[in-house]
Amino acid sequence: MRAVILGGSGFIGTALSGLLLDKGWQVVIPSRNPEKGRFLIPQGHSMDVSFVLWDGNDPHTLAKYCEGADAIINLAGENIATARWTEEQKQRIRLSRVQTGEVLIKALNVLTVLPEVLVQGSAIGYYGGSQTLAGPDAYTEFSPSGEGFLASVAKDWEASTVEAEQMGIRRIITRTGVVLGPNEGALQKFLPPFRYFAGGPLGTGQQGFSWIHRDDTAGAIAHLIENKDCAGPYNLTAPTPVTMRDFCSALGRVMNRPSWLPVPGFMLRLMLGEMAEELVLQGQFALPGRLSGTGYNFRFTDLEDALRNILTS
Structure with missing residues (x-):
């Protein structure tokens, strides 16, 4: 079995690459800088991945790599979250997702043999922001799309490859929550203040924090690929979302540090601008109903267990 992963040297892609290799898959990662990407693959797997040169724009070169693939x-x-959301940065965020999807569709249109499955990345930002507590009003895969920049990007990102379904390809949409893992990702931004005994919740602390361990993110994607009845949108979140305040309290306990110094919303708005509102001060309580219904067995459903695994292993 062969998989082509666009974005395969990223935070989620590297974990997924390692897992698929462990399962006996061949993994191909098109990259603008193959040698740099190779150093990001988990130790022991870096030489097993086929890194190939691709500029991100040429559909014919991409088609050559996708020919004969079982999964893309x-x-x-x-x-x-790497830079303040200027208009130029927002355009880069949108185009980096939408254009890749559109180029992928052009590549699929020239293939002799189509892949069996296409996994299209997305995020729970699709639902917009909410202060509603978890419960009957938590977001599920059947919830409508929301408002705001992140919601509009997620909608466009998902729509960029919808044509694959008309080709008869099984398409899976993974709406991912806050992915927790080592070395990169959202968790790393919380660690410095806690290390210096200055940690605490951001904003009101009541906003939803729908988290998932990176191992479960990769595990869920592999599970959905290998189960041929799975198609459509799936929330990739642990079944136990928490508030921002509860997340910071759990992190403090794991690090043996207090969670006592909240960062007011106005300060975050001054520092981060529009990004603060959508990415930090708002949140989502999202539940993985469809994923759980497929029989996927989460490795981590307890937040403290997940944090302890990441920070002490």
């Missing part, structure tokens, strides 16, 4: 996973996209 599209995770490519600019990190939404």
Whole structure:
């Protein structure tokens, strides 16, 4: 079995690459810088991945790599939290996702043999922001799309490959929550203040924090690929979302540090601008109903267990 992963050297892609290799898959990662990408693959697997040169724009070169693939996973996209959201940065975030999807569709149109499955990345930002507590009003895969920049990007990102379904390809949409893992990702931004005994919740602390361990993110994607009845949108979140305050309290306990110094919303708005509102001060309580219904067995459903695994292993 062969998988082509766009965005395969990213935070989720590297974990997924290692897992698929462990399962006996061949993994191909198109990259603008193959040698740099190779160093990001989990130790012991870096030489097993086929890194190939691709500029991100040429559908014919991409088609050459996709010919004969069983699965294509599209995770490519600019990190939404690396820079302040100027109009130029927002355009880069959107185009990095939408254009890759559109190029992928052009590549699929020239293939002799189509892949069995396409995984299209997305995020729970699709539902917009909410202060509603978890419960009957938590977001499920049947909830409508919301408002705001992240919601509009997620909708466009998902729509960029919808044509694959008309070709008869089984398409899976993975709406991912806050992915917790080592070395990269959202968790790393919380660690410095806690290390210096200055940690605490951001904003009101009541906003939803729908988290998932990176191992479960990769595990869920592999599970959905290998189960041929799985198609459509799936929330990739642990079944136990928490508030921002509860997340910070759990992190403090794991690090043996207090969670006592909240960062007011106005300060975050001054520092981060529009990004603060959508990415930090709002949140989502999202539940993985469809994923759980497929029989996927989460490795981590307890937040403290997940944090302890990441920070002490």
